[in-house]
Every structure is written in C-alpha cells, then in structure tokens.
Amino acid sequence: MSSRKLWRVRAGTAVLALLAGVGAFSVPGPALADSSPDTSQTVTYHGYRIDVPADWQVVDLTENPRACLRFDRPAVYVGQPAEQNDCPARVVGRTAGIVVQPITARSAGQSTAATARTSRGKATAPAAASSNGTIQVAVEDAGVLVTAAHTPATESLVRDVLGSAELTAGAEHTELPRAGGRSDAAPLAAAGPQPGSYLGKGFDACTAPSQAAMNAWQSSSPYSAVGVYISGSFRGCAQPNLTASWVTNQTGNGWRLIPIDVGRQAPCTSYSLRMSSDPATAKSQGVTAAAGAVSAAAGLGIPAGSALYSDIEAYTSTASCKAAVLSYLSGWTERLHSSGYLSGFYSSAASGIRDAASEYNNGAYTRVDHIFYAWWNGAADTNTGSYVPSSYWSGHQRIHQYAGEVTESYGGYSINIDRDYLDVGSGTPPQPGCTGANLDFTAYPTVRSGSTGDLVKAAQCLLQAAGHDPGTPDGIFGPDTASAVAGFQAAKGLTADGVVGPRTWTALLSRGSTPTVQNGSTGEAVSRLQRALTAALGRTVGIDGIFGSGTAQAVRDYQSSRGLSVDGIVGPGTWGALQSGR
Numbered sequence: 148m149s150s151r152k153l154w155r156v157r158a159g160t161a162v163l164a165l166l167a168g169v170g171a172f173s174v175p176g177p178a179l180a181d182s183s184p185d186t187s188q189t190v191t192y193h194g195y196r197i198d199v200p201a202d203w204q205v206v207d208l209t210e211n212p213r214a215c216l217r218f219d220r221p222a223v224y225v226g227q228p229a230e231q232n233d234c235p236a237r238v239v240g241r242t243a244g245i246v247v248q249p250i251t252a253r254s255a256g257q258s259t260a261a262t263a264r265t266s267r268g269k270a271t272a273p274a275a276a277s278s279n280g281t282i283q284v285a286v287e288d289a290g291v292l293v294t295a296a297h298t299p300a301t302e303s304l305v306r307d308v309l310g311s312a313e314l315t316a317g318a319e320h321t322e323l324p325r326a327g328g329r330s331d332a333a334p335l336a337a338a339g340p341q342p343g344s345y346l347g348k349g350f351d352a353c354t355a356p357s358q359a360a361m362n363a364w365q366s367s368s369p370y371s372a373v374g375v376y377i378s379g380s381f382r383g384c385a386q387p388n389l390t391a392s393w394v395t396n397q398t399g400n401g402w403r404l405i406p407i408d409v410g411r412q413a414p415c416t417s418y419s420l421r422m423s424s425d426p427a428t429a430k431s432q433g434v435t436a437a438a439g440a441v442s443a444a445a446g447l448g449i450p451a452g453s454a455l456y457s458d459i460e461a462y463t464s465t466a467s468c469k470a471a472v473l474s475y476l477s478g479w480t481e482r483l484h485s486s487g488y489l490s491g492f493y494s495s496a497a498s499g500i501r502d503a504a505s506e507y508n509n510g511a512y513t514r515v516d517h518i519f520y521a522w523w524n525g526a527a528d529t530n531t532g533s534y535v536p537s538s539y540w541s542g543h544q545r546i547h548q549y550a551g552e553v554t555e556s557y558g559g560y561s562i563n564i565d566r567d568y569l570d571v572g573s574g575t576p577p578q579p580g581c582t583g584a585n586l587d588f589t590a591y592p593t594v595r596s597g598s599t600g601d602l603v604k605a606a607q608c609l610l611q612a613a614g615h616d617p618g619t620p621d622g623i624f625g626p627d628t629a630s631a632v633a634g635f636q637a638a639k640g641l642t643a644d645g646v647v648g649p650r651t652w653t654a655l656l657s658r659g660s661t662p663t664v665q666n667g668s669t670g671e672a673v674s675r676l677q678r679a680l681t682a683a684l685g686r687t688v689g690i691d692g693i694f695g696s697g698t699a700q701a702v703r704d705y706q707s708s709r710g711l712s713v714d715g716i717v718g719p720g721t722w723g724a725l726q727s728g729r
Contacts, residue, residue: 192225192247194318195270195289198311199223199245200304208248215354216385218244218296227251228387230357236552236563238353238383239460240418241280243301245308246294246385250285250321254292256390258283258323259446262292270312277302279439280380282309289314290321298380298420335391338398340452344543344572345403347371348527350555350564351548353384361397363558372403372569378443379409379436379458381420391448405519405546405567406449407493409458410436411475415468416460424467426474431619433457433478438616441486451487452573454517456546461495461521469502476503477513485614491517493548496534504535517571519546527568543572584608584620587674587690591652591682596645598624606647609655610635641728652682654728661722665715668694676717679725680705 187198190205199205200221206214208226215234216224218241225247248254262283263275272284282295282305293312297305342349351374356364364370375389376382398404411422411432422429440455449455457479459472480490492515494500500520506512518540520531529545531537550566586605594603600622607620610631615638617631629645637643639654647655657679662672674692680701681688688701699715706713709729711720 190223190225190247191315191317193249193289193291194315195247195286195291195293196313196315197223197245197247197308199308216244216246216387217353217383218242218385219383220244223247224385227254228385230388231360231560231562232354232387234353234384234563236352236565240383241296241298241381241420243298243305244296244385245305246387247291248294248387250287250290250292250323252324254387255324256392257294257387258285258292262323264323268314270314271310273310275309279378279443280382282306284309285323286312286314287322288320289318292323294385296382296385300419335395336448337394337404337450337453339450340454340573341398341449342372342403342405342454342569342571345372346543346570347568349373349403349405349546349567349569350562351375351405351407351567352562352564355386355389355393356560356562357388358393358396360558360560360562361400361402363560364562365400365402366558368555368557371401372405372567373397374405374407374565374567376409376458377406377447377449377455378440379407380439381409381412381418383409389447391446394447394449403569404449404453405456405569406440406444406447406453407456407458408436408440408443410439412460413462413468413499414471415465416462418460422471422475424471426470427619427621429471430474430478433475433480434482434611434616434619435478436475437479437482437486437490441483441488444488452489454489454491454571455483456491456493456517456519457515458493459499461498464498464502469505472499472502473506473512476515480513480515481611482614482616485612489516491515491519491546493519493546494521496520496522496531500531501534504531504539507536507539517544517546519548519567521548521551521565523549523551525550527566529568529570543570545570586656586678588678589681589687590685591649591656591678593646593648594624595647596624596626596629603628606632606652606655609658613655613658639726639728649682649685650728653679653725656682657722657725661719661726663716663718664694665717666694666696666699673698676702676725683725683729684708 186201188201189198204222206224208224208228212229213233215232217238219238221242223245227248261276261278263272264285265272270286275282275284280297284293295305348370349372350370355375411420412418414421414424422432483490500518526549529547547568548565549568554561554563584604585601603624604620604622607617607628610617613635615631615634617628632647633643633645641650657675659675664673669692673694674690677688677690689697703713703715709724
C-alpha cells in the first residue's frame with residue numbers, strides 16, 4: 148500500500164482475529180508495527196494518523212464502501228462512504244466512533260458552523276466544540292474531514308483519540324470550502340414546515356438515503372414521507388447524506404420529512420444514556436435536548452412550524468419512570484414552543500405513548516403536540532386501540548409506525564425500513580406556560596446575580612419561555628440566569644446588563660399574543676397586561692384576569708406617561724410599548 152493509504156495496527160493476535168471475524172466489516176490486511184501492548188492500534192489514512200483503542204473495529208470504506216457507519220459499537224471508518232449504505236432500520240444507542248473521509252465537495256456539505264479547522268501544520272483542534280454528541284474537525288493539511296461521535300460518558304475517550312492525531316509524510320493539503328458561495332445561489336431550506344399537512348404512507352431508516360434512492364422510491368414506492376434522524380447524542384447511525392442541500396432537494400421534490408431526535412432514554416432502562424429520575428433535572432435535560440434539536444433543524448433548513456420528534460424507546464413503566472419521562476417531554480415541548488416548533492414524541496404505544504395519554508389532561512405536564520407510536524400490527528392507519536383514547540391527539544397529530552425492520556426495493560434500491568402511516572397537519576405551537584411558577588406579585592422589584600426566591604424563579608420561567616434558557620428554574624440567580632437575561636435584553640434593544648429591573652420585567656411579563664383588550668375583557672392576556680402594568684408603573688395593579696375600572700385607569704396612566712394615545716384600550720401601540728420594555 149502507498150503512504151496515502153496505510154493501515155498500521157499495534158495489537159495482539161487476538162485483536163487481529165477479532166477484526167478478521169467481523170461479519171459486515173471488511174478490514175484490509177494490516178501491516179504490523181513494532182511490538183507493543185495490545186491496548187491501542189494506530190490507523191493512518193491520507194497522512195492523518197490516530198491511536199484508537201485496540202478493541203475498536205476498523206473498517207476500510209474503499210474495500211467496503213456500503214458498510215453502515217454505525218456508532219452503537221466502537222469503530223473507526225476510513226475512506227469515502229458510498230452514497231447508499233447497507234444499514235438496518237433500527238440501530239439503537241451509541242458508544243463511540245470516528246469517520247475519517249477525504250475532503251470532497253460531497254463531504255464538505257456535512258460540515259456545519261461547529262466544524263473546527265486545525266491550524267497550519269497541526270492535526271488536532273483541542274478547542275473543537277461538540278454539537279449533538281458529535282465533534283467534527285477539518286484537518287486541511289491532510290485533506291480529511293474527521294467526524295467523531297460520542298456520548299457524555301465517552302466524550303473524553305473520543306477527545307483523547309483526536310488528541311493523538313499526527314500528520315505523516317503522506318499528508319497533502321486540501322482546503323474545506325468556506326461557508327457562503329455564490330451570492331445568487333438559491334437558499335438551502337425545506338419547502339415549508341415539516342412534515343406539514345399530510346395523510347398517507349411514509350418510512351423511516353437509520354440513515355438518510357441517497358438522492359438516487361430517494362428519486363427511485365419517489366417514482367415507484369407507495370411512500371411520500373421519510374423519517375430522518377437530525378439530532379441527539381444517542382443516534383446510532385452516521386448521516387453522510389443529511390445536509391441542507393439534501394433537505395432542500397427532498398422537500399422540493401414533494402417528500403415530507405419527519406425530523407427525529409434521539410437523546411436520553413427512560414431512567415428505568417439499561418441504556419447508557421438515560422435521563423435523570425429526578426423530574427426537575429429530567430425537565431432541564433429535555434430543554435437541553437430541544438435546544439440541540441432546534442439548532443440542528445435550523446442548520447438543515449427545517450423551519451419553525453415544523454414538528455420535531457423526541458425518540459424515547461420502549462421501557463417498563465413505573466410511577467417514577469413515567470414522571471421522569473413526562474417531565475423530560477415537558478421541557479422538550481416548552482423549549483420547542485419558545486422557538487416556534489411543534490413538539491412530537493416517538494415511543495412504543497405500550498409504554499411511553501400510553502404513559503403520555505394517561506396524563507393527557509394533567510396540567511403538571513406540558514403536553515406534546517404530536518404522537519409517533521410504534522405498534523407493529525401491520526395496519527396502515529392511525530388507530531391507537533386501547534393505548535390512547537381516540538379523542539386524544541385527534542386533530543391530525545398522529546404517526547403510526549405499523550411495521551418494522553422490513554427490506555423493500557424500488558427502482559433497484561433496497562433499504563431496510565420501518566413503515567409509517569401519517570395523519571398530520573400544520574399547527575401553531577401554543578404559548579408556553581410557566582407551570583409550577585407563581586407569576587402574580589404585588590410588586591416586581593429588581594433581581595440580579597445573588598438574588599434568590601420566587602421572583603427569581605418567575606423571571607427564569609419567563610426567560611425560558613422567551614427562548615433564553617437560564618437552566619432549570621430554581622429561584623437562584625446565577626451566571627446562567629444572568630446570561631439569559633442579557634440575551635433577552637439585547638433582543639429587545641434594552642441595556643444588556645443581566646439585571647432584571649422595571650423595563651426588563653415589563654418586557655418579560657407582557658410577552659405573548661397581543662389581542663385588543665379593554666373594559667370588560669377577560670382572560671390570560673388581561674392577566675399578562677396587569678402584571679406588566681404593575682412592573683411598569685411601580686404600583687400594584689390587581690391581577691385577576693378581569694379588565695375592570697382599576698385596570699382601565701392603570702392603562703390610561705401608562706399611556707399618558709409614555710406619550711401614547713390615552714384611550715384606556717390596549718391595542719398594538721400599547722402592547723408594543725409594553726413588550727419593548729417602555
């Protein structure tokens with residue numbers, strides 16, 4: 148082999164036998180380096196050399212280009228993957244894995260804003276960020292794009308492997324194209340919110356199919372929707388095809404996408420990545436997962452208004468496990484709503500979905516907008532049997548995974564899939580609530596770093612609903628809360644000092660819909676108005692959701708003091724002043 152394509156394995160005979168016996172993996176005959184303990188193996192490709200654990204599988208994509216890039220078992224893949232990979236439909240979970248591929252026009256499409264670039268003459272990027280359980284580094288002096296998948300538990304191991312990288316004499320420089328391109332290029336974005344309004348069949352696969360396969364299946368299969376795993380640090384398969392360009396092409400051709408996130412699993416399972424059994428912590432973890440999903444969706448051009456589905460695999464339910472899962476989903480849903488996305492939930496009909504249905508009307512949890520349930524009964528419909536009452540999620544809010552792990556072939560392209568039936572419609576995310584936090588006070592004094600108590604918790608909840616995440620609302624004004632406050636203030640054009648004073652309180656408390664309200668009006672908008680007036684005027688305005696004479700006088704006083712038309716009616720002008728913190 149030439150120096151541009153060299154494998155050197157420092158490992159014992161037992162490891163070589165293991166590699167030789169891997170069924171679906173093709174490993175080239177290694178050249179043994181100097182004798183050393185069988186704790187690591189050195190892999191060199193395109194002049195990029197790393198040390199990986201000796202028990203990792205090594206896959207040469209030049210010899211086996213259609214090998215599935217799967218991360219549920221530790222492996223390193225080198226070479227250019229084929230456009231269509233032979234993956235099982237269901238690869239659950241993740242350990243760790245690394246893909247080293249040449250920088251080409253195709254691989255460059257996989258890079259994101261989080262992709263790090265090494266310095267000239269270097270093979271490592273120690274400060275490379277992790278996004279959705281993935282670290283990506285462009286080693287331009289070797290002409291390779293390195294994608295490393297991990298879980299929280301394996302991140303340090305993966306970083307150690309990346310930190311071992313060196314350049315060899317065979318390295319040749321290839322630059323990763325910078326973001327941008329032609330100014331007249333069409334924007335890369337989905338044709339609209341996904342999956343949008345659709346009634347019919349779909350499928351999901353572990354890895355996004357190639358463009359050729361999607362074209363062939365569009366022409367001759369019964370499917371018009373496809374599930375894609377866009378985010379989450381527990382995804383089992385790599386996604387070499389899933390780019391903004393791929394999303395644009397599929398939706399432009401009429402495909403509907405089902406965007407799926409695979410993150411923490413139920414605490415009562417044996418999965419290596421589980422949510423906390425403490426409901427408050429689980430909710431915070433759901434918020435974090437949703438933030439990652441929103442970032443991934445935006446990067447792929449999947450817009451607000453789309454439904455993003457949290458994949459929580461089957462579990463044996465207990466009361467505490469159910470509470471954790473539903474708390475996680477509450478955080479997931481509230482965070483998605485704050486960014487304008489709908490929330491979806493995928494699980495087994497007999498576990499997660501049944502648990503969600505059992506608490507459908509429980510205000511302690513924030514209900515998901517869509518359910519995506521696995522019930523492999525072979526029926527292409529959205530009947531939920533005894534698992535979910537027919538009146539729940541009945542407004543075009545269901546996807547039924549009715550068969551699993553079947554291989555189908557259309558137009559010469561075979562894919563192992565799960566079969567789905569969709570009855571979904573576009574919807575508007577409801578305004579996020581602040582369940583469990585008191586928002587009604589007789590005064591809203593200034594709170595800042597070091598403050599504690601219910602006022603701080605109220606501010607944290609309102610910040611979270613506004614899309615500026617302070618962490619779990621705990622009533623403690625720490626650095627994360629200060630950062631969230633500053634972000635909110637900057638977005639509103641206020642002085643970004645991280646202190647919640649009268650103007651910031653006014654903007655936070657008034658945030659939401661802006662219907663015209665006046666004497667005689669009632670409801671949630673009136674309560675928001677009364678809270679905001681209390682903060683803005685520095686005096687108590689009764690908060691009862693009823694627009695009476697006291698509220699009318701407070702409105703007139705506010706309008707007069709802000710140079711607005713004084714009519715006692717709260718329309719766009721008055722709402723605008725309140726929401727800008729005036």
